[in-house]
Structure formats: structure tokens, C-alpha cells
Amino acid sequence: MAVYLHLLLVAVLLQPALSVYNCSSLYERIPDNTDLIVECGTSVITLEVNLCTAQWAGFDPTGLALNGEHNKTECQGSIDTSVDPPIIRYQLPVNHSQENPCRQSLQIVDEVPDPSGPFSSFSTIQSVIITGYIDTPSSDQGIISYSTDLYYHFSCRYPLEYLINNTQIVASSVSVATSDNNGTFIDTLKMSVYNDTNYNYPLMVPSTGLQLRTKIYVEVKAINLTGNFHLLLDHCFATPSSYNLTNNEQHNFFTGCSVDQRTSVISNGLSTNARFNFEAFRFVEHRDQDKSSIYLHCILRLCEPTKCQELLDGCTSSRRKRSSTPFGQESSDSAVVSVGPIYTTSKDSASAAAYGSEKPSGEADVNVTGLVVGVVFGLVGVVLLVLGGWFVLKKLSWAGLPHMLD
Structure with missing residues (x-):
């Protein structure tokens, strides 16, 4: 009887709350996960x-x-x-x-x-x-x-580590939103390529491909970045085909503190964007093709400004200058942003004649042959002239000998 009264009292106490919202009896239970x-x-x-x-x-x-x-x-x-x-x-x-x-x-x-x-x-x-x-x-x-x-x-x-791969571009740039079930600090990661030092004009690739050693300017941005983080490029590289973990052929622009001699890192780890440039090249495996395709990839991270600076300061030591490992070897938080393909031409734009000659090679061969023949005939004429003079002198000397004996 006492238990019944207690339950009735609890029901009466709860009744006002239960009547506030229209809830199904399915939810008359203890809350759970x-x-x-x-x-x-x-x-x-x-x-x-x-x-x-x-x-x-x-x-x-x-x-x-x-x-x-x-x-x-x-x-x-x-x-x-x-x-x-x-x-x-x-x-x-x-x-x-x-x-x-x-x-x-x-x-x-x-x-x-x-x-x-x-x-x-x-x-x-x-x-x-x-x-x-x-x-x-x-x-x-x-x-x-x-x-x-x-x-x-x-x-x-x-x-703080992200991987975005196989994002293709043909002319200028591409923007890809990143998302996962766990959440991300970034609305969009964007990689763009330009043809000027001010990063104002998108790179326009001609149908025949870029000329070798053309300067290509690359910018990576973190758009709508939450919190006080900077963007740091750990490792940027190129592959002849789209990115996958089994890519054996790749060219490293820079890895951590180690930078390729034809690559210049303009800005990295100082804000929400990073910039570098490199000279256009071709992959040797494309030697039988008119154009060589290049896919660009960058592993990047987000880090607090002081942490970014700490990692960058490590490059001043001789040990880190020789290092070919990403900054993340100490403590990591990174991504791969990829663009491509960018096409470079495998043909020379022009060919110059040897020694600056502007004449066709066939005409040059004719001139050389005529010169040689003329020299030969000239030498034969000189030899005949000398021999003829010698015979004349000899004949004159024999003709004058009797007079000398008289």
C-alpha cells in the first residue's frame, strides 16, 4: 500500500511536466546515449x-x-x-x-x-x-x-592533418570542400596556380603544353579557418599521374627544410595561405609523348602560430637543413592538396643552325664541295706551271752549251 502511494505521488508530481509537450509513450524511459x-x-x-x-x-x-x-x-x-x-x-x-x-x-x-x-x-x-x-x-x-x-x-x-588528393585542374585552379564525420576546422582547402609573382593571373596552359622552365606559382589557402591556426606545408611533390599511395615516381619540391634548387618557398607557416614556385619540367617516362602531365600535391597541416614558428626555426640548424623528413617528424598535423594535370611540352620551340649559319645544310654542303674542288684544280695548275718552267730552262741551258765551248 505504501509503495502504491509513493508511485501515485510521483505520478502526480510529474504530471504537470508531462503535459507540457506532446510526447509519445515510447519515450517514457530513463535517458540514454x-x-x-x-x-x-x-x-x-x-x-x-x-x-x-x-x-x-x-x-x-x-x-x-x-x-x-x-x-x-x-x-x-x-x-x-x-x-x-x-x-x-x-x-x-x-x-x-x-x-x-x-x-x-x-x-x-x-x-x-x-x-x-x-x-x-x-x-x-x-x-x-x-x-x-x-x-x-x-x-x-x-x-x-x-x-x-x-x-x-x-x-x-x-x-590537424588532412589529405585531399586527385583534384584535377587543366587551366587555373580548383577548390574542394573538406568534410568528415569527426568534423574539420576548414570549410575549404584551395590550391591555385598562377603565372605571375603577384599571384593575380591564373596559369593558362596552351594546348601544346607549357614550355620547359616556365615559372609556375602555386598558392595553397585555408578558407574560413576556425581558430587561431596557420597553414604549414610539410611536403610538396609532383607525380606523372594522379595521386595514390603506390606512386613510385615523384619529384619533391620540398620536404620539411629540404628544398629543391629549382624551387623557391615564398611564404609558409606565417598565415592561412602558403606560396611557392618552381620551373616547369617533364617526366622522363613521357619521352615518347608530345606532352608531359604533372600532378601537384602538398601535404599540409594546421598549427598554432608559435608551433609553426618553432618548426620553421628548426630549419636554421645544420641538422634540419640536411633533413629530408616532413616537419611532422617532431609533432604532426597535416594534408595532401592536389591539382593536375598541368601539361608541359616535350618538343623544342626552335632549332638554330650550327655556328650561326642561316643557310640550309644542303646548300652549305654544295659550297664546301665546290671550294674543295677549286683548291684541288688550283694546286694541279701550279704544279704543271712549275714543271713547264723547269723544262724550258733546261732546254735553253742545253742549247747555249756549244757557244760556250767555242
Whole structure:
């Protein structure tokens, strides 16, 4: 009888709350993990909590708040009854700053990369882990309570290492949005190629391909980058075909501190974009083709400005100058942005005659032959003239000998 009275009392106490929102009997249960949906966006983390289970547990849905900030209206959720079941929606800015009143825990962690993945050359890679919770005000009134405290824990993992591959360009540039289930700090990674030092004019590749040693200017940008991060190119290289992990033929523009002599790194790790240039070349394996195709790829990372500078300062030491490993060998957070193909011509644009002669080779051969024949006939004439003179002198000397004897 006492148990029945207690249950009746609980039902009466809960009845006002249960009647506020139209909830199905399916949600008359204790809240569990399925009642929380988390979307890790580029700039905002969106959280949705099942309103009905929170209500059935005996709580006013408007009393739940982010990270214990129950007295701040911006940390309380908004109720959406247009969906089934109704939900309480929260939005938490990703940017960890003083202007973020609901605060959250933000931690950068080192992880071991997949040995078979594109970042296998790095000893570690980095990710940002953002954690937080939604809870109810603590039950601190009375001695006992028939309702549990609600506590929804969430986390978002944001990698600082990215791989974008096989993005093709023929003329100028391409932009590819990046996204994954875990969330990303970047709306778009963009690689563009230009033909001028100011990076104003997109590279226009003629139908016959670029002439060898043409300067190509490359810019990589992180667009709508959340948080105070800079973009650092770890490794930029070219392949004769589209990117895959089994590419054996590749030309390295730079890897960490090691830079190819025909490549110039203009800006790297100093802002949300990086720039470098190189001279057009051809892959030897295309020697039997009219054009050589080049696919550009860059492994890049996001890093805090001080961390980027620390890695770049390492290039001043003699040990790092000789290093051919990515910056990520110390602590990583990177990506491959790819563009291509860019075509270069395998034919010379013009040919010059030897020694500056402008005459056809056949005409030159005729002139040389005539000269040789003339010289030969001239020498024969001189020899005959000398022999003729000798015979004349001899004849005269014999004719005058009797007179000398008289």
C-alpha cells in the first residue's frame, strides 16, 4: 500500500511536466546515449537532446545548460517542437576564446599515424579534442530525490592533418570542400596556380603544353579557418599521374627544410595561405609523348602560430637543413592538396643552325664541295706551271752549251 502511494505521488508530481509537450509513450524511459546527437561543425558544435526523456525524468527542459552554466541564457538550449520527438538544441562555438561564455575543454593530443596511411612518414600526428557536457542543476534540496541528475557528455575530434588528393585542374585552379564525420576546422582547402609573382593571373596552359622552365606559382589557402591556426606545408611533390599511395615516381619540391634548387618557398607557416614556385619540367617516362602531365600535391597541416614558428626555426640548424623528413617528424598535423594535370611540352620551340649559319645544310654542303674542288684544280695548275718552267730552262741551258765551248 505504501509503495502504491509513493508511485501515485510521483505520478502526480510529474504530471504537470508531462503535459507540457506532446510526447509519445515510447519515450517514457530513463535517458540514454541515443538521446544525444552531436554534429562537429567547422565553427559551431550543434547538440540535440531528446526533450521527451528529459521531461519524463522529471526535469524542466529549459533547466538543462552547457557545461554547468545554468545562469547564462546563451548557454541554455532552444526547444524545437517541429520534429518528432521534440528536441532541445544547443550551439557551442568551436573557437576557444574569452568571447565564448559557455566555455569548453580544448586539448591538442599527439597520436600515432596509421602505418599504411598517407602520413606514415610522420612519427606522430596531432588532433584537437573538444569536450563538454549538458547537465541539470544539482539536486541539493531535501534529503532524498526520486529523479536522477541528467548528464550528457560529448566530445569532438578535429584532426590537424588532412589529405585531399586527385583534384584535377587543366587551366587555373580548383577548390574542394573538406568534410568528415569527426568534423574539420576548414570549410575549404584551395590550391591555385598562377603565372605571375603577384599571384593575380591564373596559369593558362596552351594546348601544346607549357614550355620547359616556365615559372609556375602555386598558392595553397585555408578558407574560413576556425581558430587561431596557420597553414604549414610539410611536403610538396609532383607525380606523372594522379595521386595514390603506390606512386613510385615523384619529384619533391620540398620536404620539411629540404628544398629543391629549382624551387623557391615564398611564404609558409606565417598565415592561412602558403606560396611557392618552381620551373616547369617533364617526366622522363613521357619521352615518347608530345606532352608531359604533372600532378601537384602538398601535404599540409594546421598549427598554432608559435608551433609553426618553432618548426620553421628548426630549419636554421645544420641538422634540419640536411633533413629530408616532413616537419611532422617532431609533432604532426597535416594534408595532401592536389591539382593536375598541368601539361608541359616535350618538343623544342626552335632549332638554330650550327655556328650561326642561316643557310640550309644542303646548300652549305654544295659550297664546301665546290671550294674543295677549286683548291684541288688550283694546286694541279701550279704544279704543271712549275714543271713547264723547269723544262724550258733546261732546254735553253742545253742549247747555249756549244757557244760556250767555242
